[in-house]
Amino acid sequence: MSGIAFAFEIGGKAVDPDKIENPDEAKIIKSIMESVSDRVEDLHCQEHDEGPRFVCTGDSYEDLTLEVMGCCEALVEQVTKRLSITE
Numbered sequence: 001m002s003g004i005a006f007a008f009e010i011g012g013k014a015v016d017p018d019k020i021e022n023p024d025e026a027k028i029i030k031s032i033m034e035s036v037s038d039r040v041e042d043l044h045c046q047e048h049d050e051g052p053r054f055v056c057t058g059d060s061y062e063d064l065t066l067e068v069m070g071c072c073e074a075l076v077e078q079v080t081k082r083l084s085i086t087e
């Protein structure tokens with residue numbers, strides 16, 4: 001996977017995408033990571049030379065909210081725009 005970082009917190013607990021035992025849950029996380037990476041992998045900040053990071057939180061695997069983090073407002077805005085246009 002490209003240099004895009006993901007963090008998951010589900011039901012108040014940090015989840016490591018590589019250590020999910022339930023295959024259905026692992027599939028949900030993998031598809032989120034893949035679809036987001038596909039859309040934004042070429043985006044990175046010209047000024048700070050950093051890629052976006054994503055934090056995915058929710059009460060359950062079926063109810064996750066994706067939050068974009070970045071080195072600056074400009075990058076976050078670029079990424080958010082890209083994600084919302086292609087949705």
Ligand SMILES: [Zn+2]
Pocket residue numbers: 045046047048049050070071072074075
């Ligand atoms: Zn920046």
